Each structure stands twice: as structure tokens, then as C-alpha cells.
Amino acid sequence: MTILAFDFGTKYIGVAVGNAFIKIAHTLNVIKNKRKNGKINWLMFNKLIDTWNPEKIIVGLPLNMDGSKQYITILTKKFASSLKHRYHICIELHDERLSTIEAKNILFSYGGWKNLQRNNINSMSASIILQSWFNNK
Numbered sequence: 001m002t003i004l005a006f007d008f009g010t011k012y013i014g015v016a017v018g019n020a021f022i023k024i025a026h027t028l029n030v031i032k033n034k035r036k037n038g039k040i041n042w043l044m045f046n047k048l049i050d051t052w053n054p055e056k057i058i059v060g061l062p063l064n065m066d067g068s069k070q071y072i073t074i075l076t077k078k079f080a081s082s083l084k085h086r087y088h089i090c091i092e093l094h095d096e097r098l099s100t101i102e103a104k105n106i107l108f109s110y111g112g113w114k115n116l117q118r119n120n121i122n123s124m125s126a127s128i129i130l131q132s133w134f135n136n137k
Helices: 043-052 071-087 099-115 118-136
Strands: 002-007 012-019 024-032 056-061 090-095
Touching: 002 043, 002 118, 012 118, 024 043, 024 118, 043 071, 056 071, 056 118, 071 090, 090 118
Parallel strands: 002 056, 056 090
Antiparallel strands: 002 012, 012 024
């Protein structure tokens, strides 16, 4: 079973893909979250869905360290709902606390400061979210 994962952000959306059988996540290119009249431009998502044909999508759920919601939590839930209605694919939200910090640490260890670009961080975060989901199943 192929699974896509997204790390939703207002400017960039990190993307990862994995297979439920081998339980390994891989980063994909980040999607620039270009909005038209407050709505997401879905062209890149259409291409991802067509290319990977996922059976499930995992969306990182941003929460404060104490588990409380924040503004981006609401936007992320709306994004997940839009994915479900648009593509009719099973969507699961997965706690993403500390995934960005972990992504930065991993990227820094591989390439120093030059590797800490926003697109690298978002996609690595999506991969960490998906790997965490695999590890919890």
C-alpha cells in the first residue's frame, strides 16, 4: 500500500511517500502553497495523486507542546478535509510535534547550514511524520 504524507504550511507543503509493507518513508519535492483567492492551487496535488495513486494520506497535525491547538492546526484540518473530499482517499492526522526540529537536526548533520533550506526542512518533516506513523502501527 502506497502512502503519501504532507507537512502542511502556509507557504510550503512538505511531501513524503512510503510503502506500508516495508515501512520506510522517502522525501519528495516540496509544494509551494500558492493560493488563489484564499484557495489552494491543486494542480501539483493532482499530479502527485496521479503519479503515486496512494491508498492513504497522512497529514501532520501541528499542536503546541502541551497538546493544545494553534491557528495552523485549524488550517491543517481544513487542508486534510479538502484532500478527503477532493480525492476520496482515507486521510489520517498524525501528531507532528518536534518533527521540524528533528528535520533540522538531520539535515544539519548531513550538510551543515547549507542544507537547511526551507524546502528541505518541509519535505524531511513530512518524511519524519510518515516514518513516525509507520513506527506507531
